[in-house]
Amino acid sequence: MHAFTRFSEYILMAWQALVSHKLRSFLTTLGILIGVTTIITIWTTIEGLNQYVFGQLSNIGASTVYVQKYPWVIKGDFWKYRNRKNITYKEYQALVQYCTIADHISPEVFAPKKVSYKDRKFDNIFVIGTNEEYSFTANVAPEIGRFLTELDVRNKRYVCVLGREVTDQLFEKENPLGKRIRIGDKKYTVIGVLEKKGNFFGQSMDNFIVVPFGTFRRVYGGHRGMRVALLTNKPERLEEMKDQIRGILRRVRKISPAEEDDFAINQQDMLTSLYKSLTSTLFAIVFVIGGISLLVGGIGIMNIMLVSVAERTREIGIRKAIGANRKNILSQFLLEAIVISSIGGVIGIVLGYFGGSAILSQMDLTSGVSVTSILIGFGFSTTVGVLAGFYPAYKAAGLSPIESLRYE
Amino acid sequence: MLIRIENLTKIYQLGKVQVRALNSINLTIEKNEYVAIMGPSGSGKSTLMNIIGCLDVPTEGRYILNDRDVSNLTDDELAQIRNKEIGFVFQTFNLLPRANALHNVELPLIYNGTPRAIRRQMALEVLEKVGLAERASHRPSELSGGQRQRVAIARALINNPSLILADEPTGNLDSKTGEEIMQIIRDLNDAGNTIILVTHEEHIAQRCKRIIRLLDGEIIKDELNDI
Ligand SMILES: Nc1ncnc2c1ncn2[C@@H]1O[C@H](COP(=O)(O)OP(=O)(O)OP(=O)(O)O)[C@@H](O)[C@H]1O
Ligand SMILES: [Mg+2]
Numbered sequence: 001m002h003a004f005t006r007f008s009e010y011i012l013m014a015w016q017a018l019v020s021h022k023l024r025s026f027l028t029t030l031g032i033l034i035g036v037t038t039i040i041t042i043w044t045t046i047e048g049l050n051q052y053v054f055g056q057l058s059n060i061g062a063s064t065v066y067v068q069k070y071p072w073v074i075k076g077d078f079w080k081y082r083n084r085k086n087i088t089y090k091e092y093q094a095l096v097q098y099c100t101i102a103d104h105i106s107p108e109v110f111a112p113k114k115v116s117y118k119d120r121k122f123d124n125i126f127v128i129g130t131n132e133e134y135s136f137t138a139n140v141a142p143e144i145g146r147f148l149t150e151l152d153v154r155n156k157r158y159v160c161v162l163g164r165e166v167t168d169q170l171f172e173k174e175n176p177l178g179k180r181i182r183i184g185d186k187k188y189t190v191i192g193v194l195e196k197k198g199n200f201f202g203q204s205m206d207n208f209i210v211v212p213f214g215t216f217r218r219v220y221g222g223h224r225g226m227r228v229a230l231l232t233n234k235p236e237r238l239e240e241m242k243d244q245i246r247g248i249l250r251r252v253r254k255i256s257p258a259e260e261d262d263f264a265i266n267q268q269d270m271l272t273s274l275y276k277s278l279t280s281t282l283f284a285i286v287f288v289i290g291g292i293s294l295l296v297g298g299i300g301i302m303n304i305m306l307v308s309v310a311e312r313t314r315e316i317g318i319r320k321a322i323g324a325n326r327k328n329i330l331s332q333f334l335l336e337a338i339v340i341s342s343i344g345g346v347i348g349i350v351l352g353y354f355g356g357s358a359i360l361s362q363m364d365l366t367s368g369v370s371v372t373s374i375l376i377g378f379g380f381s382t383t384v385g386v387l388a389g390f391y392p393a394y395k396a397a398g399l400s401p402i403e404s405l406r407y408e
Numbered sequence: 409m410l411i412r413i414e415n416l417t418k419i420y421q422l423g424k425v426q427v428r429a430l431n432s433i434n435l436t437i438e439k440n441e442y443v444a445i446m447g448p449s450g451s452g453k454s455t456l457m458n459i460i461g462c463l464d465v466p467t468e469g470r471y472i473l474n475d476r477d478v479s480n481l482t483d484d485e486l487a488q489i490r491n492k493e494i495g496f497v498f499q500t501f502n503l504l505p506r507a508n509a510l511h512n513v514e515l516p517l518i519y520n521g522t523p524r525a526i527r528r529q530m531a532l533e534v535l536e537k538v539g540l541a542e543r544a545s546h547r548p549s550e551l552s553g554g555q556r557q558r559v560a561i562a563r564a565l566i567n568n569p570s571l572i573l574a575d576e577p578t579g580n581l582d583s584k585t586g587e588e589i590m591q592i593i594r595d596l597n598d599a600g601n602t603i604i605l606v607t608h609e610e611h612i613a614q615r616c617k618r619i620i621r622l623l624d625g626e627i628i629k630d631e632l633n634d635i
Contacts, residue, residue, distance in 0.1 A: 009518050020506055318502045321463060322563065323491020323519040325484040401463045405502065 014336040031297020032344030039290035040352020048367035071264035086225030101241040102230040104136035126208040129216025137229035145192030156214035160188040165206035298388040305392035317404025330397040337389020345381025411437040416469035431625040444613040447622035495564025499576035510544040554585035
């Protein structure tokens with residue numbers, strides 16, 4: 001027999017059976033609908049977040065490591081990190097001298113400062129003191145003007161490079177190059193403006209100012225803690241570089257072999273894996289909730305299919321009398337269960353997509369229609385349809401034609 | 409020879425009680441015969457029809473249909489034979505209530521994989537034969553009893569079966585409509601179809617060419633009838 005003819009016939013039969021009980025069909029599929037909606041909502045949200053978070057995390061180059069006092073992701077006891085020493089300039093110099101695998105090394109110190117130009121004043125602008133290598137380690141490039149040069153840094157010049165947002169706030173439409181702005185108590189000449197980086201969870205990534213490292217230290221003090229960014233151009237040597245850094249710092253700090261490191265080597269993948277473990281926990285929770293409503297939905301479908309088989313015993317008898325075999329009856333009722341639960345699935349996919357988009361738009365993010373989420377919604381609902389429909393369909397297939405025909 | 413039945417017995421087990429619905433039946437029926445099976449209620453008419461129609465299997469004995477022993481086939485093999493060889497007409501019509509006349513008639517063709525377009529064509533042709541072509545899109549509830557039975561006859565005919573089985577086909581109809589149905593069945597026989605008809609009404613039996621009388625699961629009389 002032509003499989004497709006038969007299949008389309010069953011779908012048609014299923015459809016007719018379902019529209020003849022519209023309300024009942026809808027109530028039956030409600031559990032599936034809710035389950036799929038939940039799962040797809042979260043799926044869409046997380047996919048939107050992923051795209052965004054991974055996009056942003058890639059701003060922190062994958063091959064850059066940061067030597068710092070604290071690790072980015074703290075596991076266990078926070079207090080044991082409290083007594084650590086700050087990373088010092090001497091240690092930075094040791095890294096510059098001995099870390100041969102790193103291609104670019106930048107020292108970084110930060111502080112929020114008051115910034116003003118003419119009558120425009122802003123508190124708490126993030127100021128970074130670093131060197132010319134920062135454009136590599138932080139992957140930034142000037143949109144106009146230039147970045148810091150070795151000379152700026154060596155001569156501790158009063159020059160600065162602005163993030164896009166700071167520029168817009170201070171200068172509006174005025175050309176910033178060559179203008180002098182006040183940072184804290186000193187005046188600096190603007191030499192460049194950086195390309196826009198965008199937002200990260202509502203936080204602007206363009207709201208900062210870069211000044212030469214030495215200038216920063218001279219003006220704001222040299223005692224504070226710093227971090228050192230190291231970048232290798234050979235990603236495959238990243239682990240080797242981390243080992244080298246560890247060796248240098250342990251030597252400089254005279255850490256005995258039995259002791260743990262008292263510094264952290266941070267890297268983008270720590271954040272990536274933190275994010276992944278957060279989202280996978282979220283996923284697990286949602287799958288449990290969604291799974292429960294799918295289970296309840298499945299039980300509902302099984303129940304209604306059993307009722308339907310009993311109600312239509314005579315129909316089954318008629319079909320068998322004129323030549324339907326077990327497989328024909330089984331397929332008919334199984335497909336009916338699959339169709340009813342897929343309808344819930346399809347509505348769930350659509351609602352879930354809108355739900356996810358609504359959540360994302362609260363975070364100023366957008367989402368795309370993802371093939372995966374459609375497949376997931378469809379996969380779940382048809383699987384539930386098959387599992388819930390099989391027993392009733394099997395029962396229908398096994399009915400004896402004579403007894404079914406006699407059934408009132 | 410279309411049907412050969414040898415020592416056929418059907419026993420129903422009801423708890424500890426055995427009901428011998430058919431007891432050692434022997435019977436042959438040729439192609440193009442027109443047979444009535446008569447007998448009082450409970451004499452085993454329907455039981456015999458069910459076995460002849462491959463809806464049920466005998467407890468003992470053999471049933472050979474079209475040179476094939478069908479006494480011990482599986483459910484699915486029986487379903488295939490019902491589909492190809494047998495057309496049923498029931499007292500209660502047994503149409504699908506939600507399907508229209510055309511769909512009811514083409515139903516047997518769905519189960520042998522006939523493509524839709526051909527199905528439609530064939531179903532319309534048989535509906536035409538029973539004079540119901542213009543009612544093709546009506547549901548059973550929109551048809552009279554006689555019309556419903558004609559739809560059922562059209563459905564029985566659609567696969568061009570070797571055998572048409574009618575169990576009290578006029579039982580639910582008034583006498584005038586019953587007459588019309590009997591005329592259609594007669595015409596089918598004239599056109600070459602083999603017909604077996606169950607009835608407990610003498611005047612219906614008298615319109616058939618052969619009358620088999622059952623009592624308590626046994627054939628008590630098997631005679632030709634001149635019409
Ligand atoms: N499924 C069954 N289980 C048990 N006994 C049955 C079953 N079907 C039929 N019988 C018994 O078998 C005997 C023959 O029944 P059958 O239905 O063949 O009679 P019938 O001649 O068709 O009667 P009627 O004219 O009332 O339709 C009866 O005694 C009946 O009670
Ligand atoms: Mg009977």
